[in-house]
Amino acid sequence: MMRGLLLLMFLLLSGPCIQAQSLDEYPKTQNQIHTVYLYNFSRYFVWPTAVKQEFIIGVMGEHSILEELNKVADTKTVSGNPISVRTYQNPQEIDANCHIVFIPHENSYWLSEVLSATNDKPVLVVSCKPGLGQFGSLLNFVADQGKITFEINEEAIQGRDLKFAQQLKAIGLTL
């Protein structure tokens, strides 16, 4: 007896195709990775003056990472101080007491202006486009054989009077 038809009907009922968790939300995974790193930079870096009142993380332009960063801000503190996440539409808006400025890949064109605007301040500028570490970004997310890691521009970091724990060197790529 030919019973292929029925078998097919049953298979269609359940569908043997598995679904990707996030085909339309793939940036979320990378945002989560960047957010974990950005939060941990607050723990592994030392700023010249102690954090007062709030720890400010700024993002250049509107970006989906804000959602993840706000989740951190809602639940975590830095040295007992709340985290404030801010969006800057241009480098001139960057707060004088901002601790970290993140430049998303899509907004990488802001790098030189951000570096100029924060040149004399202990602001950790973090970008995420290959080559921007060489271009003066203090930390730059890159992929190393598919793995997301970051380049460390030691010279630029020292120029901002920032210090960081040696563990970062073990996992990052020192320029």
Added chain:
Amino acid sequence: MCFGWLAFGIFTHNSRSFLATHVSACMSVVNLFTKISRGVLRLTVLTALLLGMLMGSRVVGQTLLVDQAYTLLKQGELDKSRQAIDIAVEHPSTAESAKAWYLRSYIYQQLAEQQADSARSLRHVSITSARHCLEIDTQAQFTQDCQSLITHAYTSFLNEAIAALNNQKFREVLPALQPIVESNGELAQAYRPEAFFYYGYAQLQLNKEEDARQYLYDALQAGYQDALIYEVEVRHRIVSGQYDSARWYLSQGRRQFPKDANLHIAELNFLMQQESYQEAEQSVKQYLEYNPSNVEGLLLAGTIYEKLLSTEKSDSSYFIKQKKVYERILQINPNHVQANYNLGIAYYNRGVTLVNGAAQNYEIDIVQFNQLLERCSGLFLSALPYLKKVNQLDNTNVNALKALQGVYYNINDYEQYNHVKEKLQKL
């Protein structure tokens, strides 16, 4: 009566020798008339003459015709034999003759054997004649013979249906089985379970699922056992939300047919539908023991492991099992699109799950996090060849392209990411 004779006259117009040989009283008149008359009214006159002669000796004439039909049958003159017996059973003198009706049944059965094109209707006449014989045969002279004729006809109907099924001519199955399915006769009872099943099966193949189910159910009630009946019943009960009875039919069917692959698949689908994934896992394990290379079963197993993984994200053993079943399919058929896609997505999903899990704990040790990312990138990179293969096999598969886009994005390969993005936009 007159119509019957007239018809006979017309039929015999081209076979006068039949009359000449077997109705000697008429023969001389026919010959004589044939010689003297060549006009257009010849047939009418002939018929009238025959009628007149036979009306004078009706009993003798019709009894002669019954005997003559028998003689013709013995001589292999089936058509003529039929003509004779048809007249005989119409005539008042032999209309209640059990012998005549029995003979008619037999003659029509013989005709059905010879004339495949009209076998069905001939067989039908054979059955009705035999039934009539049984009704009027007060001496029970022909009971056994008539019963044999009826069962022979039913067997022939059933064989015709089976032949049609084997040739996948499903539309031909239904009329072949109709005499059995619609009969309430005692002799049909023995054939009804099988006939119901074949009737239902043919309807299923003709996409008349609701009708099919009714006949398959009747087959089951009549005592016919086949795993397909349980499959269809289970499916119907799932669709109509009768889950308890679906489970009952499954357990009955599986007990009767423990190694039936399709019924096993039905059970797996039911358990999936009920989200009983733990039970489904046990069931699929048994299924794969019996059918280790059944691609559909392996795909289903992969889906079950995926479901278990989504509820038990930390249990990587399901990911390993899932990977194994897809790899097994790709051993059987490296170009299996679904298996390539599912394996690629399984790797991708695992990477995403690990990141999601780590992201719940922002204070994760950064070295540990780095190690976890190494595993994730390994998973994303492992997904690539399978998703690329899907794209190579079917470059319009949007899901594969979206997955590729996700993988390239998450390994920071923006050049390839943009390339895939462009392809997607074109689609």
